[in-house]
Amino acid sequence: MQRMKLVCPAGNLPSLRAAVDGGADAVYLGFRDATNARHFAGLNFSRDSIQQGVQYAHGHGCKVFVAINTYPQPQGWTQWQRAVDEAADLGADALILADTGLLDYATRRWPDVARHLSVQASATNPEALSFYHRLFDIRRAVLPRVLSLRQVARLIEHSPVPVEVFGFGSLCVMAEGRCLLSSYVTGRSPNTYGACSPASHVRWEETDQGLESRLNEVLIDRYGPGEQAGYPTICKGRFRVGEHVYYAMEEPTSLNTLDILPELMRAGVAAIKVEGRQRSPAYVAQVTAVMRAAIDACLADPQAYKPHAAWQQALASVSEGTQTTLGAYHRPWL
Amino acid sequence: MQLALGPLLYCWPREQVLSFYEQAAGWPVEIVYLGEVVCSKRRVLSLDEWLDLAKHLESAGKQVVLSTLTLLEAGSELGALRRLCRNGHFDVEANDMAAVNILAAAGVEFIGGPTLNIYNPRTLAVLVGQGLRRWVLPFELSHPAASELINAAPASCTCEVFAWGRLPLSWSARCYTARAENRAKDQCEIICRNDPDGRLVSTREGQPFLTINGVQMQSALTQDLAPWIPEMEAAGIQVLRLSPQYSGMDEVVECFDRLRRDPGDQEVLRRLQSLAAVGVCDGYWHGEAGFANTANGLQQS
Numbered sequence: 001m002q003r004m005k006l007v008c009p010a011g012n013l014p015s016l017r018a019a020v021d022g023g024a025d026a027v028y029l030g031f032r033d034a035t036n037a038r039h040f041a042g043l044n045f046s047r048d049s050i051q052q053g054v055q056y057a058h059g060h061g062c063k064v065f066v067a068i069n070t071y072p073q074p075q076g077w078t079q080w081q082r083a084v085d086e087a088a089d090l091g092a093d094a095l096i097l098a099d100t101g102l103l104d105y106a107t108r109r110w111p112d113v114a115r116h117l118s119v120q121a122s123a124t125n126p127e128a129l130s131f132y133h134r135l136f137d138i139r140r141a142v143l144p145r146v147l148s149l150r151q152v153a154r155l156i157e158h159s160p161v162p163v164e165v166f167g168f169g170s171l172c173v174m175a176e177g178r179c180l181l182s183s184y185v186t187g188r189s190p191n192t193y194g195a196c197s198p199a200s201h202v203r204w205e206e207t208d209q210g211l212e213s214r215l216n217e218v219l220i221d222r223y224g225p226g227e228q229a230g231y232p233t234i235c236k237g238r239f240r241v242g243e244h245v246y247y248a249m250e251e252p253t254s255l256n257t258l259d260i261l262p263e264l265m266r267a268g269v270a271a272i273k274v275e276g277r278q279r280s281p282a283y284v285a286q287v288t289a290v291m292r293a294a295i296d297a298c299l300a301d302p303q304a305y306k307p308h309a310a311w312q313q314a315l316a317s318v319s320e321g322t323q324t325t326l327g328a329y330h331r332p333w334l
Numbered sequence: 335m336q337l338a339l340g341p342l343l344y345c346w347p348r349e350q351v352l353s354f355y356e357q358a359a360g361w362p363v364e365i366v367y368l369g370e371v372v373c374s375k376r377r378v379l380s381l382d383e384w385l386d387l388a389k390h391l392e393s394a395g396k397q398v399v400l401s402t403l404t405l406l407e408a409g410s411e412l413g414a415l416r417r418l419c420r421n422g423h424f425d426v427e428a429n430d431m432a433a434v435n436i437l438a439a440a441g442v443e444f445i446g447g448p449t450l451n452i453y454n455p456r457t458l459a460v461l462v463g464q465g466l467r468r469w470v471l472p473f474e475l476s477h478p479a480a481s482e483l484i485n486a487a488p489a490s491c492t493c494e495v496f497a498w499g500r501l502p503l504s505w506s507a508r509c510y511t512a513r514a515e516n517r518a519k520d521q522c523e524i525i526c527r528n529d530p531d532g533r534l535v536s537t538r539e540g541q542p543f544l545t546i547n548g549v550q551m552q553s554a555l556t557q558d559l560a561p562w563i564p565e566m567e568a569a570g571i572q573v574l575r576l577s578p579q580y581s582g583m584d585e586v587v588e589c590f591d592r593l594r595r596d597p598g599d600q601e602v603l604r605r606l607q608s609l610a611a612v613g614v615c616d617g618y619w620h621g622e623a624g625f626a627n628t629a630n631g632l633q634q635s
Contacts, residue, residue: 071453073475074482101456122449125406127415127432134435135460146507151407158409174504174551175405178449181503181544183474184553184624187617191451192474216623219537235504239543240536241514248535248546249510328507334519 004264005271006295007065007164008288011043014281016053019062022288026063028096029053029277030194034076035083036067037120038277039194047086054091063093069118071099071191081105088113094139097121098177103136116164117141120190122177126158133160140164142273144175149260149329153267162270167257168287169275170320171327173235173250181234186216197233204229213237230321252321258290258307260329261298283318290314335567335594337587338365338494340577341401341427343502343547345376345527355387357584359394362591365573366391369401369418371429371447373509373548374411376524381417388424401427404449405505405549427470438464448472448496449505453479455486462491470494470575473501476621477562477569484570492572497560498586498606499577500532500545501553501615501624510546530580531611542612556610559619560590561629563597582609 008024010016019027030036032044045053050066057064066087072080080102087095088110095113097103098120106115117123117132119142132138142164143152156163172179176190183189186201201216211223213232220237223229230236230252239248257264257272264272272295274287290311298305316324327333339358342351358366368384368391370376379387388398400418403411412432419426419436428434429447437444446469452458453472461469471480473496484493512522514533532545532552542554559566559574566574574594576586589606592599607614617626 071451073453073479074455074486075478077454077456099451099453099457100460101454101458104456104460121431122405122451123431125412125430125432127412127435128406128430131431131435131438146405146505147407148507154409173508174506177451178404179504180474180501180624181551183618184501184503187621187623187626189474191453191472218541218543219539222538238538240538240540241533241546244514245538248514248544249506249551250508331520332518334508334512 002162002270003299004269004295006288006291007271007273008284008291009169009274009277009279010053010284011038011277011279012045012281013049013053015277015284017056018281018285019288020057020060022285023292024062024288025271026065026093027053027057028065028067030067031083031086033079033083034192034194035070035072035080037069037118037190037194039070040278041199043278047090050087050090058091064091065094065096065116066092067096067118068102069096069098069120070194072102073192084110096142103132103138107136114139117161119144119166120177122175124155124175126155126160129159129161140270142166144177145172145255146175146328148331149263149267152264152269152329156268163268164271164273165264165269166255166275167261167264167272167291168315169255171250171253171255171325173327185218185234197231202232228321251323253323253325254315254319254321255327256315256319256324257326257329258294258311258315260326261294261307262302262305265298265302279318286314286318335563335571336364336573337362337590337594338367338573338575339363339587340496340499340575341367341369341371342578343372343550343552344530344532344578344580345373345378345524345548346530346580347527348378350530351378352387354578354583355391359391359396361584361587363576363587364397365399366396367399367401367427371401371404372550373526374403374408374414375522376526381414385421385424397425399425399427399445401447402429402433404429404447405507406430406432407507434461434464441465443467445494446470448502452483455483458483458487458491462488466491468492468494468573470496473503474618474624477565477619478621480571481569493570494573494575495559495566495571496557497566497574497576498558498590499556499575499579501557502550503544503553504551506549506551509549510551511548514546534612553615553625555613555615555625555627557616557618557624558607558610558614558629559616560593560603560606562616562619563593579611585609
């Protein structure tokens with residue numbers, strides 16, 4: 001079995017360097033446009049900065065994956081096609097793709113550049129993975145955050161390709177690639193635009209009832225004095241259902257798998273992915289260092305592995321809402 | 335244009351399901367989709383019972399399509415999926431690439447559901463190569479995108495649009511109905527059967543926003559594309575999907591049947607809008623936020 005790898009996010013060059021220096025086996029990044037699922041202002045890479053990033057990473061034995069993982073519509077097709085060409089041309093070690101048409105294009109145009117199936121392709125079972133493997137010879141697949149630990153293990157037993165899972169970061173509670181909550185309210189979704197709750201549609205307002213966050217004028221949450229306000233992602237807002245106002249879908253928490261790393265390794269997970277291309281270089285440095293140390297400890301002696309309190313503290317300090325959860329890996333979360 | 339009765343998205347008691355389809359056998363819809371697409375725990379009917387129902391509807395002159403589960407997590411669900419795909423007689427709507435893989439391997443043509451994410455002609459072409467014969471436009475795509483996809487499709491492959499119903503907006507491992515009841519998913523006792531039209535989620539200032547339907551979140555508003563039938567017809571859309579709701583579905587079908595013959599009938603358009611539980615929307619079709627209502631003027635006239 002291959003050694004479990006660590007894949008870290010880079011929203012810019014300083015983050016990329018932080019990930020490489022912290023011991024990531026691979027970094028993933030995207031272009032500065034809607035071709036990737038973290039399309040935020042001031043974030044991501046130009047052609048030149050990718051070139052520098054690839055040089056730095058390769059110089060330190062770290063791979064570079066380029067995410068082109070949104071769904072091109074007819075009018076955007078040439079832009080997405082160009083992104084694939086540029087990424088291949090710039091020496092990407094793998095392309096992270098979700099759209100079937102784009103996978104087909106990359107397979108025919110760049111057969112020698114590895115293709116990874118993005119989490120945005122919503123492939124949660126071995127038959128779906130076989131589809132992508134049969135048609136596009138994918139080398140790896142990133143699983144949506146909807147499977148339990150047992151389901152991940154069963155899937156790996158039957159999967160035609162190595163599997164990457166999320167190990168830390170913001171938690172999508174919906175099957176990625178099939179969530180339209182954001183476009184229902186703003187017209188822009190991760191699929192079409194590469195962003196959930198685009199900043200252009202977010203409005204904060206102090207009112208008599210508290211601080212309010214709105215998305216295209218829809219009230220997502222209202223915070224009392226002393227309450228920590230979170231970004232108005234629809235799935236993490238508070239709404240009324242019957243008589244109750246509560247987090248109808250999910251509290252603002254982060255996924256944290258430090259407690260189950262040995263189980264993920266035993267299940268045969270090929271790589272652990274850290275979410276957070278939109279976060280700061282300091283976040284990337286912190287999380288990369290902790291995950292590197294934890295994975296190394298786990299690889300050295302899975303039986304004796306126990307997450308250090310300092311690791312947990314370090315991760316909790318950079319977590320959304322400063323809470324962490326095992327999410328769907330842990331059955332009671334459901 | 336043909337009318338299709340989409341798969342039942344909610345969990346209704348067995349008798350209700352059977353009587354609903356008994357009535358549907360007499361409605362002016364050409365196509366009926368059957369099967370559980372949201373949650374494998376519901377098991378209101380077994381596959382054999384769905385097949386019996388399918389035969390019954392077929393003998394009533396309907397084209398029957400069996401719809402597959404959308405989010406597949408457990409091995410047992412894949413087993414059920416394989417049995418459904420290999421039924422040997424009825425068409426299948428593939429709602430996950432798993433179903434596409436099974437159907438393609440069996441050399442069986444299929445209908446592509448809205449969650450296959452057919453956003454561009456190249457994706458469409460790949461799936462046509464796998465046996466795609468009709469596809470449902472992804473919910474968030476607009477009229478221009480639909481037109482381009484249809485123009486690029488072979489004549490033998492037709493496009494269906496979700497013309498009426500609360501929009502399925504997301505799927506999760508978590509059950510939001512169980513969560514609303516403070517129950518663990520494993521102890522849900524299929525509590526969603528108490529919500530035959532889902533459960534309303536409002537904002538804290540009372541705006542109807544979403545609908546909880548087990549592991550699926552839907553819009554609170556009903557997408558109503560009836561005012562745009564001439565536009566859809568001109569774009570080459572051949573099938574309109576009407577998504578079942580608990581009451582008034584016979585009237586919804588009747589309105590669409592009249593509108594496909596006389597799309598300008600304002601009285602029928604208004605009657606249709608009154609059949610939506612908390613209002614209508616049509617934003618996606620116009621490239622806007624899904625919950626936008628561009629046909630507002632119609633309501634007021």
